[in-house]
Amino acid sequence: MEIKNVSIIGLGALGILYGNHLAKQMPKENxxxxADEERIKRYQRESVYCNDERCDFEYMTPEQLCEPADLIIFTVKYSGLRKAIEAVRNHVGVDTIILSALNGISSEGLIAQEYGRDKVLYCVAQGMDAVKEGNKLTYNNMGILCVGEREPHYISPKVTRLGEFFNKVKLPYELDNNMMKRQWGKFMLNVGVNQTVAVYESNYGQVQKQGQARDTMISAMRExxxxxxxxxxxxxxxDLNYWLQVLSTLNPDRKPSMRQDLEARRxxxxxxxxxxxxxLGEKYCFSTPVNQELYQKIITIEEHF
Structure with a gap:
């Protein structure tokens, strides 16, 4: 079954990036x-921009009835995931494929609890250097989407179908037959990079070069x-060296999402x-002092918002 209709929930950096790309490759109505009505009014009033180009999106409220989507992409923040899971209900059909581009290692499980594991493919978005300020997104490198089944060493018909769609719409991707390891690898990178850059109030450049910040990042990743x-x-x-290589490809002047959030007092x-x-450290009685320190410093920053 060919993928023709795509629904995206979440107009953060990744939502704008993928939405803008797909809108250029597919019929607008597809x-x-x-988004909720209040957000839609704001998007229409202020517009949404990607690399200084106005995005021409079709918006739908969660309450509107529609033809089920062949593909749903979650690009919300983790704090908004449970609400988003409910919001896509009218877009989920028998053959819908669901991707979550969220950070972390838990969103697919939460989505699967509601709509079934058979609909959810595992996904990692990596290599992008997108920065969103207000209603404007800028990026140099859109990165790739890595997708696959939860079970290792298995490329299912759903995965093949998705790959064919990505080829058609010219979206950079990689099919991976060990997505749990890939997802944990991206989690490891985020734990190191996002938190270190946030605490050191810096950018990718600071952790791409030798120094205290990079040492902190790598220590957090080793935990x-x-x-x-x-x-x-x-x-x-x-795996650590692989993800450090991914990090080295990012624009040194850009900043990860956590740094952007703290700068905006979010x-x-x-x-x-x-x-x-x-x-996890508590669960397995394993000490994680570097992450403990990073956690405490970030919580302290947020307490002053």
């Missing part, structure tokens, strides 16, 4: 942005490697990163 053993994921130093996804590390 891309729906799901994730240790915890991955308890979860039978088995990250290694080779509460961050710290619970998704070091919060998860600390919970």
């Amino acid at each position: 891309i729906r942005i799901i 994730v490697i240790a915890l991955s053993e308890f979860e039978s994921v088995h990250l290694t130093e080779e 509460h961050s996804e710290v619970e998704l990163f070091s919060g998860t590390v600390l919970a």
Whole structure:
């Protein structure tokens, strides 16, 4: 079954990036942005821009009835995930494929609890250097979407179908037959990069070069490697080096989402990163002092908002 209709929920950096790209490759009416009425009015009043180009999106409220989507992409913040899961209900059909481009290692499970594991493919968005300020997104590198089944060493018909769609719409992607390891690797990178850049009030450039910030980042990532053993994921130093190479491709003047959030005095996804590390450390009686320190510093910053 060919993918023709796509619904996206969440107009943050990734929502704008993927929505704008798909809107140029598909009929306008086949891309729906799901948002509440108040947000839609704001988007229409102020417009949404991607690399200084106005985005021409079709908007739908969660209450509107519509033909089910062949593909739903979640690009909300983790704090808005549960509300978003309910908001897409009218877009979910028998053959709908669901992707979550959220950070962390838990969103797919929450979506699957509501709509069934058979509809959810695992996904990691990596390599993009997008920065969103207000209603404007800028990026140099849109990165890739890595997708696959939860079960390793298996490329299902759903995954193949999605790959064919991405080829058609010229969206950079990679099919991965070990998505749990890929997802944990991206989690490891976020735990290190997002939190370190936020605490050091810097940018990618600071952690791309040798120094205290980079040492802190790598130490936080190694705590994730240790915890991955308890979860039978088995990250290694080779995986760490792979993700450091991904980091090296990013624009040094750009900043990750957590740094952007704290600059804008928004509460961050710290619970998704070091919060998860600390919970796993407690579960397995394993000490995670670097993430403990990063967690405390970020919480202290947020207490002054």
